[in-house]
Amino acid sequence: MAIKTKVRKIGNSYGIVLPKEALQALKVEEGATLFLTEAPNHTLNINPEQPGFGEVMQVAEEGMRRYRNTMRELAK
Structure with a gap:
């Protein structure tokens, strides 16, 4: 399974936002x-x-x- 996301500037750092499908595949929730x-x-x-x-x-x-x-x- 390939899930596409982009690198984004968050304050002085960079990050990625994990789509709902990625969180479900990892079996994690917010704060994990x-x-x-x-x-x-x-x-x-x-x-x-x-x-x-x-x-x-x-x-x-x-x-x-x-x-x-x-x-x-x-x-x-």
């Missing part, structure tokens, strides 16, 4: 916390807050930082 995670090919994944998700991402980022050289070699 969403996580943007970097994905291949200059894309982002949008994930609703899940219990423990933030902690898992911190551990993953620390592991990637700590084993950066190993990850780079494995990617070859």
